[in-house]
Amino acid sequence: MRILFLGDVMGRAGRAAITTHLPRLRDEWRLDFVVVNGENATGGMGLSGAHAKILLDAGADVLTLGDHAFDQKDMMAFIDSEPRIIRPLNFSKAAPGVGARVFNAPGGRKVLVAQVLGQVFMKRPFDDPFSAVDSVLRQHPMGGMVQASLIDVHCEATSEKMAMGHFCDGRASIVVGTHTHVPTADAMVLPGGTAYQTDAGMCGDYNSVIGMEKTEPLRRFITGMPKARFSPATEEATLSGLFVVTDDRTGKATRVEMIRTGGRLQQAAPA
Template sequence: MKLLFLGDVMGRAGRTAVAEQLARLRADWALDFIVVNGENATGGMGLSAAHAKELLDAGADCITLGDHAFDQRDMNSALEAEPRIIRPLNYARSAPGVGARLFTTQGGKKVFVAQALGQVFMKRPFADPFSALDAALKAAPLGQIADAVIVDFHAEATSEKMGMAHWLDGRATMVCGTHTHVPTADARIMPRGTAAISDLGMCGDYNSVIGMEPLEPMRRFVTGMVNGRFTPAGGAVTLSGLYVETGEGGIARRVVPVRLGGLLQESAP
C-alpha cells in the first residue's frame, strides 16, 4: 500500500493548499490512504465542521485532531456525525467521538488509525498515551486485522515521540509526531519495520512563527505582553508530511519525507 500523512494544516492558506493539491497527489503517487492532521485548520486554533468537510472533500480519508480538538464548538457534534474524524484517545472519557478507527480503502484494504496526546511539556495533563495506544492497537493487530496501522502522536517533546516509536515498533506501519509545526530530519524505518518521524511539520506558510504572522509572537517574546491576537500567516504554503510504502505484513519498506512548495526544499516520492 501507498500511504500519505500530512502534518498540521495551518489556517486558510493551509486548507487552500491541501484542497488544490491533494487530488493530484493521490493520482500521481497512486495513494491508497491519506491522513491529514487538521487541528489548526480553523484560524490556527481547532477545526470547524465546515473546514473539516473541505479537507475531506479535498481527498483526506481521515482527519486527526490534537490538543485543540474542541476549540471550535461545533466539533463536538461533528465528531459524532463524521466517522472520518478522530480525536486523541487519551482525552477526557466524556469527550465525544473516538480516538481510533478501522477504515476500509477503495481497494478493500483495512487501515487502522489511532491518535494520542503526549504528556511532556503539554499545557494540561492527559492520561498515559503509551497504555492508551497499547490497548487500541490490540483491537486491530497489524498483519492480521489491519493491513496498515497509522499512529498520530501529538506531542511536544521529541524524546517522548522517539520513545513511542520504539514502543510501537513492529506493531504499527507508521508512527508520526505532530504538534510542533517544525519538520524533523529523522524519518527512518525502525528495527522491526515501523516508519517513524518525530514531527511531520505543518502544511502552512513557513515564513512565520510556527504558522503565525511573526509580529505578535515576536512582541510577546520581547516584551512579555499581549497586544493582539495570533493571526495565521497567509503566504506560500509548504505541504509537509510523510510518504510510506508497505511491505509484507504491513510493515514499512520505504519512507520519504514530503516537502512540497513554499520555502522548504522540495522532496517527494
C-alpha cells in the same frame, strides 16, 4: 500500500494548500490512503465542521485532531456525525468521538488510524498515552485484522515521541509526530519495521512563527507583553508530511520519505 500523512494544517493558507495540491498528489503519487492532521485548520485554533468538509472533499481519507480538538464548538456535535475524524484516545473520557478507528482502503484492505496526546510539557495532564496505544494495537494486529496502522503522536517533547515510536516498533506501520509545526529530519524505518518521524511539520506558511504571523509572537518574546491576538500567516503554504509504502502481508514499512510540496520548503516528489 502507499500512504501519505500530512502534518498540522494551519489556517487559510494550509487549507488552500490542501485543496490545491492534494487532489493532484493522490493521482500522481498513486496514493491508496491519506491522513491529514487538521487541528489548526480553522484560524489556527481547532477545526470547524465546514473546514473539515473542505479537507475531506480535497482527498483526505481521515482527519486527526489534537489538544485543540474542540476549540471550535461545533466539532463537539460534528465529530459524532463524521466517522472520518479522529480525536485523541486519551483526551477525556467524556469527549465525543473516538480516538481510533479502522477504515477501508482500495482492494478491500483495512487501515487502523489512532491518535494520542503526550504528557510532557503539555498544558494539561492527559491519561497515559502508552497504555492507550497499547490497548488499541493489541486489538488490531498487523497482518491480521488490518493491513496497515498509523499512530499520530500529538505532543511537545521529542523524547516522548521517540519513545512512542520504539514502543510501537513492529506493531504499527507508521508512528508520526505532530503538534510542534516544525518538520524533523529523522524519517526512518525502525528495526521492527515501523516507519517513524518525530514531527511531520505543518501544512502552512513557513514565513511565520510556527504558522502565526510574525509580529505578535516577536513582540511577546521581546517585550513579554501581548498587544494583539495571534493570527495565521497567509502567504503560500508548504505541505509537509510523510510518505510511506507498506507491505500488505506484514503491515511493515518498506519505504519512508519526508514530503515538502509547494511554498518555501519545496522538494522532489517520491517516485
